Amino acid sequence: MSVTDIGLMVIIALALLFAIYDEFIVDYFLKGKTRLKIGLHRLNRVDALIFIGLVCILIYQNITSNGTVFTTTLLLVLVLMACYLAYIRRPKIIFKADGFFYANFFIKYDRIKNMNLSEDGFLVIGLEKRRLLIKVKQLDDLETIYNFFLTNN
Incomplete structure (x- = not known):
């Protein structure tokens, strides 16, 4: 097994x-109920x-230069993980009782100065x-967030 x-x-x-943390741990286990x-x-x-x-170019180069099958497999798994993280996984903002998770950071409600x-x-x-700067997927979600802040704070 090489350093690569x-x-x-x-x-x-x-x-x-990161994928497990983002999908399950933040949603169900950190900082209380979502x-x-x-x-x-x-x-x-x-x-x-x-x-x-670029990783596909590395896969091609590894195959043409008679690289190991293990390295090629690892590169393919890396491509699959990149596809999942970039195209399948949905970015989200998660509101909890004391604050919210945005971009994998927890921000307490008392830190908010204005909206x-x-x-x-x-x-x-x-x-x-x-x-x-939070860009929601659907504009109706902005009203949902607004109503959430009105009823919970």
């Missing part, structure tokens, strides 16, 4: 752990496609030092 194979296994394991879950607009699809294309709605359909949440 070990590196690929570590990357695949980290991607798998009160509201809203799907968000996907970003960086082209970046993922470029990454998948606005932009003309482009972004929900802008102002924190102490920065702003969060």
